[in-house]
Amino acid sequence: MTSAIGLNGLQKTYPGSPPVRALRNADLTINDNEFFTLLGPSGCGKTTLLRLMAGFEVPTAGELTLFGDDIAHLPPEKRPINTVFQHYSLFPHMTVLENITFGLKRLRKPDAEAKRVAQEMLDLVHLSDFSARKPDQLSGGQQQRVALARALAPQPRVLLLDEPLSALDLKLRQSMRAELKRLQRDTGITFVFVTHDQEEALAMSDRIAVMSQGEIQQVGDPATIYEFPENRFVAEFIGDADFFEAETLGGTSYKLPNGETITGPQTKAAIGAKVTLFFRPEKATLKRAGNGLSGRVSDILYLGNSTDYVVELVQGGSLTVRSENHKDGTAIAEVGSDVVVEIDPAAVRVLSA
Amino acid sequence: MTQKNDIRWLPGFNWVTLFFFLFLYLPLFILVVFSFNASRSATVWSGFSLEWYVKAFANDDIQRATKNSLIIAVFSTTFATTMATMAALTLSRNRAVKRKNLFGGVLILPLMVPEIVTAVATLTFFSAIGLSLGLGNIIIAHSVFCIPFAYLPIRARLDGMDENLEAAARDLYSNKWATLRLVTLPLLMPGIVSGAMLAFIISLDDFIITLMVAEAGSTTLPIYIYSLVRVGITPEVNAISTVLLGVSVLIVTVSYLVGNKK
Numbered sequence: 001m002t003s004a005i006g007l008n009g010l011q012k013t014y015p016g017s018p019p020v021r022a023l024r025n026a027d028l029t030i031n032d033n034e035f036f037t038l039l040g041p042s043g044c045g046k047t048t049l050l051r052l053m054a055g056f057e058v059p060t061a062g063e064l065t066l067f068g069d070d071i072a073h074l075p076p077e078k079r080p081i082n083t084v085f086q087h088y089s090l091f092p093h094m095t096v097l098e099n100i101t102f103g104l105k106r107l108r109k110p111d112a113e114a115k116r117v118a119q120e121m122l123d124l125v126h127l128s129d130f131s132a133r134k135p136d137q138l139s140g141g142q143q144q145r146v147a148l149a150r151a152l153a154p155q156p157r158v159l160l161l162d163e164p165l166s167a168l169d170l171k172l173r174q175s176m177r178a179e180l181k182r183l184q185r186d187t188g189i190t191f192v193f194v195t196h197d198q199e200e201a202l203a204m205s206d207r208i209a210v211m212s213q214g215e216i217q218q219v220g221d222p223a224t225i226y227e228f229p230e231n232r233f234v235a236e237f238i239g240d241a242d243f244f245e246a247e248t249l250g251g252t253s254y255k256l257p258n259g260e261t262i263t264g265p266q267t268k269a270a271i272g273a274k275v276t277l278f279f280r281p282e283k284a285t286l287k288r289a290g291n292g293l294s295g296r297v298s299d300i301l302y303l304g305n306s307t308d309y310v311v312e313l314v315q316g317g318s319l320t321v322r323s324e325n326h327k328d329g330t331a332i333a334e335v336g337s338d339v340v341v342e343i344d345p346a347a348v349r350v351l352s353a
Numbered sequence: 354m355t356q357k358n359d360i361r362w363l364p365g366f367n368w369v370t371l372f373f374f375l376f377l378y379l380p381l382f383i384l385v386v387f388s389f390n391a392s393r394s395a396t397v398w399s400g401f402s403l404e405w406y407v408k409a410f411a412n413d414d415i416q417r418a419t420k421n422s423l424i425i426a427v428f429s430t431t432f433a434t435t436m437a438t439m440a441a442l443t444l445s446r447n448r449a450v451k452r453k454n455l456f457g458g459v460l461i462l463p464l465m466v467p468e469i470v471t472a473v474a475t476l477t478f479f480s481a482i483g484l485s486l487g488l489g490n491i492i493i494a495h496s497v498f499c500i501p502f503a504y505l506p507i508r509a510r511l512d513g514m515d516e517n518l519e520a521a522a523r524d525l526y527s528n529k530w531a532t533l534r535l536v537t538l539p540l541l542m543p544g545i546v547s548g549a550m551l552a553f554i555i556s557l558d559d560f561i562i563t564l565m566v567a568e569a570g571s572t573t574l575p576i577y578i579y580s581l582v583r584v585g586i587t588p589e590v591n592a593i594s595t596v597l598l599g600v601s602v603l604i605v606t607v608s609y610l611v612g613n614k615k
């Protein structure tokens with residue numbers, strides 16, 4: 001697999017007092033023809049990384065390559081990389097068509113070719129009837145698609161998208177997810193997509209890099225990131241998680257603070273070491289009686305297709321269990337019910353504490 | 354907010370407002386009305402006539418002064434607007450420039466300096482370096498003090514413009530100059546037009562500085578009007594002033610409309 005974008009010890013520090021270390025020492029390889037997502041909370045440095053790739057910022061240190069060539073100090077106009085901006089940033093004094101042909105004309109493509117490609121792009125984003133309009137005569141979703149068409153028209157090697165869906169309403173956002181995925185597959189262009197919405201990241205990406213405070217925490221495909229997070233930040237940021245502290249007893253046994261033992265995965269940690277165990281709320285089962293951790297339901301959150309039960313454990317602490325609702329629509333338990341939480345050892349993960 | 358607490362409902366507020374409007378506009382109104390007076394009197398109305406306009410337009414001195422004023426205004430507007438545009442672009446966009454606020458402040462400081470001080474300073478400076486270019490002296494002086502006036506609307510427009518538009522142009526294979534030509538300047542144009550018109554009016558209007566630096570033969574319209582008034586107010590003065598007023602109002606209106614364009 002060829003690498004489309006490579007980061008090697010890439011750093012960006014914004015001057016100021018104190019200086020802001022927006023990106024610390026990032027190492028990353030983004031593959032050709034990949035839908036790659038940068039995911040992280042606000043202020044973690046996603047836009048900074050994207051702007052470094054686009055050429056709007058110059059790195060403080062480190063290497064940045066595009067298909068093997070060093071591009072760290074190339075100006076943006078010399079990079080075959082295009083950007084879809086968060087607020088679209090369409091040229092307000094140009095029509096939709098002029099916006100889309102802008103890059104092609106700057107690349108000195110003949111007029112006829114520019115027209116033809118622009119028409120293809122308009123078809124691709126279903127806006128053929130809008131080519132003569134000005135951006136302020138379009139809805140947000142339409143502007144969004146013009147921005148996409150404008151960035152795709154020059155056929156860049158890499159397309160950068162900075163939270164392109166964040167300004168759209170839920171329904172539109174969901175249909176644009178599928179659309180973006182389709183565009184990536186049809187064009188074969190490498191997409192680097194920025195979002196702080198974990199659901200969006202899981203649904204769309206081939207691979208995800210989770211970022212926090214200027215550092216890349218973990219890189220992997222959505223299932224790996226969700227099922228096997230490497231640290232507590234990733235586990236908490238992607239989906240919901242139940243944590244509890246335990247002590248290793250060797251093999252697959254762990255001792256909980258109240259002396260009970262539970263079974264989990266094999267660990268490399270030394271016997272007696274403190275570890276954090278966690279599981280996803282939908283992987284535990286709530287029962288009226290049985291083997292497991294007993295407790296009492298203290299809160300119920302009805303989610304439609306499932307329900308979250310917050311269980312106060314007899315041993316102390318609380319867990320959240322997500323259960324599918326009964327087929328007949330009745331609840332599994334009520335607030336105050338005594339219940340038992342059954343945790344399948346296969347669902348338990350160990351994080352080094 | 355209830356009506357009682359609203360400042361517009363304070364008793365007597367309407368009358369105060371009315372008084373201020375009268376105070377502001379009554380003199381102008383009278384000036385305009387009496388420019389159409391049939392008799393020489395500036396106080397007694399005796400019928401409508403365009404006589405004073407005909408006389409004013411036929412007056413050689415007035416023609417010469419008007420021509421001088423226009424030449425000065427056109428050149429100094431061009432120069433001031435160019436400088437102001439470059440200053441605004443640098444101070445709002447160039448990341449390499451430090452202390453932008455300081456420079457921006459210094460740039461508009463002349464607005465706060467009493468004009469008479471600027472006038473004396475300019476005169477002293479010109480005579481110290483022995484500058485004697487006829488109209489050129491006035492053009493240079495006007496260019497300089499018009500810069501802050503032209504700068505303000507241009508800077509405001511630039512600050513309200515999404516910087517990502519320029520980033521998008523760079524991203525789409527335009528170098529700095531192409532970005533300036535294809536995106537920044539077209540979008541900045543309303544600000545530039547607005548600034549230029551403001552500079553034009555200020556130059557056309559200026560009296561104190563012009564009086565100080567004008568050499569013989571460089572009489573401008575405001576100075577000529579002043580010389581007429583010293584002899585006595587004639588309806589002819591009213592007529593020229595009315596024309597000047599009309600031009601100013603027209604330009605300010607256009608500038609306002611263009612400046613508020615999206």
Ligand SMILES: Nc1ncnc2c1ncn2[C@@H]1O[C@H](COP(=O)(O)OP(=O)(O)OP(=O)(O)O)[C@@H](O)[C@H]1O
Nearest residue numbers: 014016020022041042043044045046047048049196
């Ligand atoms: N031009 C700048 N000068 C100084 N600090 C900056 C600059 N741009 C960003 N920062 C800081 O760098 C850090 C990372 O910012 P960045 O915009 O990359 O975050 P982000 O992950 O894109 O966040 P969001 O999800 O809110 O867009 C933040 O602390 C921000 O305040």
Ligand SMILES: [Mg+2]
Nearest residue numbers: 046047048162
């Ligand atoms: Mg951002």
